[in-house]
Amino acid sequence: MKFRLERDVLADAVAWAARTLPSRPSMPMLAGLLVEAGPAGLTLSSFDYEVSGRVTVAADVDEPGTVLVSGRLLADIARALPAAPVTITSEGSRVEVRCGRSSFTLPTLPVDDYPSLPDMPGASGTIPGVTLAAAVAQVAIAAGRDDTLPTLTGIRVEIDGSSITLAATDRYRLAVRELQWTPEVSGLETNALIPARTLADTAKSLAHCDLVHLALSASGAGDGLLGFEGDGRRTTTRLLDGEFPKYRALLPSESATVASVETGALVDAVKRVSLVAERNTPVRLTFSGGEVELRAGAGDEAQATEAVECAVDGDAIEIAFNPQYLLDGLSALDDATTKLSFTTSTRPAVLTGGSSEGAPAYRYLLMPVRLSG
Template identity: 60%
Template sequence: MKFRVERDVLADAVAWAARSLPVRPSVPVLAGLLIDASDEGLVLSTFDYETSARATLTAQVSDEGRALVSGRLLADICRSLPNKPVEMVLDGSRVSLTCGSARFSLQTMPVEDYPSLPDMPAATGTVASDVFAHAVAQAVTAAGRDDMLPVLTGVRIEIDGSTISLLATDRFRLSHRELDWSPRSPDESAAALVPARVLGDTAKSLTAGGEVTIALATTGSGEGIIGFEGQAPGGTRRTTTRLLDGEFPKVRSLFPAEHQTTALVDKAALIESVKRVALVAERNTAVQLAFSDGVLTLDAGSGDEAQASESIEATVTGEDITTGFNPQFLLDGLSAIDQPVVELAFTQASKPVVLSGSVADGERDTSFRYLLMPRRLLS
C-alpha cells in the first residue's frame, strides 16, 4: 500500500471517521481505523458493531492495499502535520507516514480480525444538510441521557410523505420538530428510533455538502439500520447506526389542543432573567413564574436561604397563572427556539407548558414545540 494525499483532505476525513471510535473497545481492533487504498481512491472506515463511519477521498494511489492503525493516534498526528502533501506506505507490519520533514512509523493491527462494515440501505430520500442539522439539534435537547432507559436516549424519526417528524423525551420534557424533505416516493412512510448522540453528531458533521441522503431499513421488530450520506471536501461521508430496540412512548397526544393562558415574552430577556434568578435556586428546586397583567415575575429561593425576584414585560392573554420549572430545562427549551419572541401556552398551573416561537401577528411557529413538566413549588 502506497499513496499520496493532501494534508487537509486527509486530516478532515480521519477526524470525521475517528470521532465514532469507542472509548473502551471490547476488542483491541475496534480502536482501529481501516485504510483501504485502491484505484478508485482512499476509503477510511471505523466500526464498533453499533455505528459505522466511512469516508472516501481522492488520492494518488501507487500500490493498492489495506492497513489497520490506531484511529485516535492517526487523528492526532494528522491534525498536527504541516500543510504539505502526506505520503503513507505499508512496510511489513508498520505504516510509515511522511509529511515534509516529519516522519511517523505506526504499528498495524491484524486487518483480517476487523469486522466488515454493514451495507448502506437503499436511499429513502434527501434533506437540506443545514436544515437537518439545525432540526436535529433542536430535537435532541429533550432526549434522555439515562442508559437505564435506553428507549428514551433515542430520537424517534417519523417519515410521512414529504414531512419528517423528530420526537424526543426524557419524561420531564418533550420536543417535537417537523421539517420538509424530498422522499424517494411521495407516499413514503416509516419510523425509526435512532440514538440521539449519534444522530446529533452525524447531522452536525454532514453540513459541508448541500444535502444529506437518509437511508432507512427496518424489519418492523426494531432490528434495523439507518444510514446518512453527505458530501465533504475531497469525497463522501457515510455513516450507519443500528436502531434502538423498544417501543417509544406515544407522546403526541400530550400536546394540548387548547390553552387557558398564553404569554408572549422576549426570548433574550427571559433567558437572562432565568439565569440570574436561578443563581439562588437550590439544586433540583424550581424557579417560579407568575404571569399577570403585562408582567412576568420570576422568583427563586425560599425560607432562610438566599432569594431572588425579577419582573419582565409579557403579553398575557387569559387567566393569571403561577407555576414553576426546572431552570435548566426551561433554558434548554428557550435556547432551542429560533424566533426572538416565545409563546408560553398553559392549560393550568399543574399541567405542562408548551413553548414555541412566535412569528408576525402573534401566530405561533408550530415547526418546533417544546413541552415542559412543571416542578412543585416550595412554599
C-alpha cells in the first residue's frame, strides 16, 4: 500500500474516525483504525460493536491496500506532523508515515481479526447539519450519566411524518425539542432510543454539512441501528433497549404564574449568587411585582442576594433550583428572553424562549428543590 495526501486532510479524517475508538477495548484489534487505500481514495474506519465510523477522502493512491494500525497513535502522529504532504506506505507488518523530514514507523494489527462494519440502514430522510447539531445539544444536557440506569442515558427520537421530537431526562430535568426534517417516504412513524453521548458527538461533528442523511432501522429498538451520513462521513450506532419514561405526562398543561426575564441578566445573577452556594445547595428565586430576587446561603454561612427586573403574570411564588441545572437550561434556550412557567413551588417549572410565537419548539422542565422552613 502506498498513497499521498495533504497533512490537514489526513489529520482531520483520522481525528474524526478515531473519535469513537473505545478507551478500554475489549479486544486489542478494536483499538485499531482500518486504513484502506483504493480507487475511491482513502477510507478510514473504526468499530467497537456498538458505534462505527467511516470517512472517505481524496488521496493519490499508487498501490492499493488495507492495514490496521493503532488509531490513537496515528491520530497523535497526524496531528503533530508538519504542514507538508504526507506519504504512507506499508510493507509486511510495518507502516511508514513520512512528512517532510519527519518519519514514523508503526506496527500493524491483524486485519483478518477485525470485524466487518455494519451496513447503513435504509435511508429515511435528511436534515441540515447545523439544525441537527443545535437541537441535539439542547436536549443532551438533560440526559442521565448514570450507567446503572442505561435508559436514562439516551435521547428518545420520535419520528412522525416530517416532524422529529427529541427528549432526554435524568429524573431532575427534562428537555424536549421539536424540529422538522425531510423524510424520503411519507407517513413514516417510528421511535428509537439513542445513546446521548454518541448522538451529541456525531451531530456536532456533522454540523458543517449542508444536509445529513438519517437512516433508522425498522426495528426501532434492541438490535436496531441509527445511521448518519454527510460529506463522506458515516456513523452507525446501536440503539438502547428499554422503556423511556412517558415524559409528555410531566409537562403541565396550565400555569399559575408566568415570568419573563432577560436571559443574560438572569444567567449572570445566578452565576454570582451561586458562588456562595455549597455543594448541592439550591438558589432561591422569589418572583413578585416587577422583579425576581435570588438568594443563596443561610445562617452563619456566606450569603448573597440579587434582584433582576422581570415581568410577572400571576401569583407571587418562591421556588428553589439546583443552580447548575438552571444555568444549563437558560444557556440551552438560545433566546434573549426566557419565559418561566410555574404551577406551585413544589411542582416542576418549564423554561421556554420568550421570543418564540405559538407553541415553543424547545421546552426545559426543571424539578425544584424542596425548601425547608
